[in-house]
Amino acid sequence: xxxxxxxxxxxxxxxxxxxxxxxxxxxxxxxxxxxxxxxxxxxxxxxxxxxxxxxxxxxxxxxxxxxxxxxxxxxxxxxxxxxxxxxxxxxxxxxxxxxxxxxxxxxxxxxxxxxxxxxxxxxxxxxxxxxxxxxxxxxxxxxxxxxxxxxxxxxxxxxxxxxxxxxxxxxxxxxxxxxxxxxxxxxxxxxxxxxxxxxxxxxxxxx
Amino acid sequence: xxxxxxxxxxxxxxxxxxxxxxxxxxxxxxxxxxxxxxxxxxxxxxxxxxxxxxxxxxxxxxxxxxxxxxxxxxxxxxxxxxxxxxxxxxxxxxxxxxxxxxxxxxxxxxxxxxxxxxxxxxxxxxxxxxxxxxxxxxxxxxxxxxxxxxxxxxxxxxxxxxxxxxxxxxxxxxxxxxxxxxxxxxxxxxxxxxxxxxxxxxxxxxxxxxxxxxxxxxxxxxxxxxxxxxxxxx
Numbered sequence: 001x002x003x004x005x006x007x008x009x010x011x012x013x014x015x016x017x018x019x020x021x022x023x024x025x026x027x028x029x030x031x032x033x034x035x036x037x038x039x040x041x042x043x044x045x046x047x048x049x050x051x052x053x054x055x056x057x058x059x060x061x062x063x064x065x066x067x068x069x070x071x072x073x074x075x076x077x078x079x080x081x082x083x084x085x086x087x088x089x090x091x092x093x094x095x096x097x098x099x100x101x102x103x104x105x106x107x108x109x110x111x112x113x114x115x116x117x118x119x120x121x122x123x124x125x126x127x128x129x130x131x132x133x134x135x136x137x138x139x140x141x142x143x144x145x146x147x148x149x150x151x152x153x154x155x156x157x158x159x160x161x162x163x164x165x166x167x168x169x170x171x172x173x174x175x176x177x178x179x180x181x182x183x184x185x186x187x188x189x190x191x192x193x194x195x196x197x198x199x200x201x202x203x204x205x206x207x
Numbered sequence: 208x209x210x211x212x213x214x215x216x217x218x219x220x221x222x223x224x225x226x227x228x229x230x231x232x233x234x235x236x237x238x239x240x241x242x243x244x245x246x247x248x249x250x251x252x253x254x255x256x257x258x259x260x261x262x263x264x265x266x267x268x269x270x271x272x273x274x275x276x277x278x279x280x281x282x283x284x285x286x287x288x289x290x291x292x293x294x295x296x297x298x299x300x301x302x303x304x305x306x307x308x309x310x311x312x313x314x315x316x317x318x319x320x321x322x323x324x325x326x327x328x329x330x331x332x333x334x335x336x337x338x339x340x341x342x343x344x345x346x347x348x349x350x351x352x353x354x355x356x357x358x359x360x361x362x363x364x365x366x367x368x369x370x371x372x373x374x375x376x377x378x379x380x381x382x383x384x385x386x387x388x389x390x391x392x393x394x395x396x397x398x399x400x401x402x403x404x405x406x407x408x409x410x411x412x413x414x415x416x417x418x419x420x421x422x423x424x425x426x427x428x429x430x431x432x433x434x435x436x437x438x439x440x441x
Contacts, residue, residue: 046308047234048381058435063237063428064365064379070235070288071434081377083384083412084234084260085316088309092327111332122305123287129335130309133328164332 002144002173003190010035011188012100012141012171021050023091023131025101026069028141032100042078044096046127048087051079068127088127092134099135101128103142103167105157108204110167110179112140113159125162132163144172144201151203153177153184174198183207210371210421211400215246218394218420222359223252226279230315230355231259231269232362232386235288236431238379239268242396242424243361248272256280258355258389260311260382262292267429276300282355284308288431307335310352312385317354319388319417324351360390363426364413367395369403371418372411384413394420 003011005028013035016022023044024032033043043052045067052067053074061072090096105113112132115125132138145151153170169187170177175198176188183205186195199206212218229247233239244263247255248271255278262281263270272278273291280302286292295301306314307329317325326349330336340351362383365376373395375383387393400423 045378047237048378055434055436057438061430061433061435062377063430064377066235066237066378066431070237070431072430072432073434075377081375081380083375083380084308084312084382085385088312092309092313092329121287121293124283124285124305125307125335126285127308129307129333130329133331134309161333 001190001192004173006031007190008141008171008173011176012139013037015098015100015139015169016041020097021095023096023099023135025099025128027102029100029102030069032141044087044090045073046087046091046131048082048084049075049079051076053079088130091127091130094134094136096135098137098139099131100139100141101131103140103152105152105154105159106140106142106167106170107154107157108179108183110165111157112138112162112167113157115162116160118160128162132166137168138166139169139171140167141171144174144198151201153202153204155204174201177206180207208370210415210419211369212420212422215242215396215422215424216249218422219243219246219250222392222394223247223250225252226254227252227358228256228258230357230360230386230389231257232381232383233268234260234378234381236264236268236429238363238375238381238383239263240361240363240396241268241426242422243394244269244271248275248277251275251277253277254279256282258282258311258315258357258386260284260308262286262289264288264431265291267427273301280304282306282311284311305335310335312382314352314355315382315385315389318356319385323354325354326351355389357390358392360387360393362387362393362395364395364397366399366401366406367397367418367421368401368406368415371395371415371421372406373397373413373415373418374406374410375412380412387413387417392419393417394422396422396424398426399423
């Protein structure tokens with residue numbers, strides 16, 4: 001059985017180590033926060049906050065306290081607030097240990113496309129280009145194939161890039177792959193998924 | 208030196224002209240200068256370029272100036288929440304320059320610090336890098352981005368003292384300090400003006416040197432995405 005969204009998030013949470021400062025993207029990456037267990041992880045929200053807490057209780061929403069997805073959230077005892085220039089200073093400056101992000105396509109060279117489909121509504125890259133250029137480690141979490149069954153893990157991305165050679169590890173519903181020198185390495189297969197299943201579902205070179 | 212004005216229109220008097228570049232603070236609808244935007248709408252100033260992370264929603268924030276066709280160009284990182292924006296953009300009525308969010312913030316900060324250009328890794332190898340100067344430092348490639356020097360800054364803070372020292376609240380700080388820094392003139396709207404001397408000098412978020420005019424007013428502070436958890440989940 002391939003992993004479901006929650007299992008992918010749980011697997012991604014294993015990438016995080018005690019003491020890390022981490023930025024989580026929108027979608028499945030947001031679920032990773034539910035699986036960090038006892039590890040001491042500080043979440044960054046790039047609109048200007050370290051130490052992001054859970055959603056507020058009903059009636060306690062504060063319009064001055066939102067995350068980068070514009071959702072109402074809460075603060076923790078460790079929380080610090082700062083402006084956007086400082087926030088991206090710590091991102092660009094390599095102070096954030098890891099970012100876990102969704103993707104439309106990833107290439108075997110670690111290129112990432114996740115912000116724009118030509119001819120469709122273009123909303124903007126937000127902070128994604130800064131994150132992938134700056135953080136210590138970029139982990140992509142996404143389905144291995146699109147809704148037509150085509151591989152999203154490609155020799156070369158077809159969509160406009162968010163970053164070139166920026167992805168370190170890919171976690172999909174089928175398993176875990178690392179970006180290496182000459183292609184992708186299979187690190188782990190989901191329960192009941194074989195290496196051959198992953199190779200068959202992948203357009204990129206697997207070594 | 209009086210920096211305090213009675214209302215938003217009075218605070219903008221003499222500062223607005225067609226075709227100007229305005230840097231605006233805020234992230235989504237959080238910490239936006241909603242009173243000053245309303246006053247710009249009422250003033251009818253046209254062909255505006257806004258450097259602002261977002262473009263508001265249809266009936267709030269910069270969105271109200273799109274409705275009246277007062278905006279010529281947006282410099283933004285994300286504009287997904289605004290149907291009228293998309294309509295004007297797709298029909299060619301509105302120019303759009305996408306900047307990565309951190310690049311936009313740093314362009315504002317740099318402009319305010321007298322730095323006309325800087326190098327960043329962000330966007331290297333993407334469409335953002337096309338036509339920009341590339342330079343290698345220590346074996347890595349960077350692109351040059353330019354500081355933003357705005358004609359006017361409009362920002363929202365929580366509290367100001369009478370000399371313009373500012374305190375922001377939680378994540379409503381966001382783009383407000385860098386936006387405030389990069390304008391020739393900066394007008395600030397706050398929830399409360401407090402007597403000079405009542406703010407802790409060690410805890411000023413933006414010194415009053417960047418602030419030229421201040422107004423106090425009632426803010427709607429609209430929530431874009433209300434997300435909550437139930438008490439039994441605790």
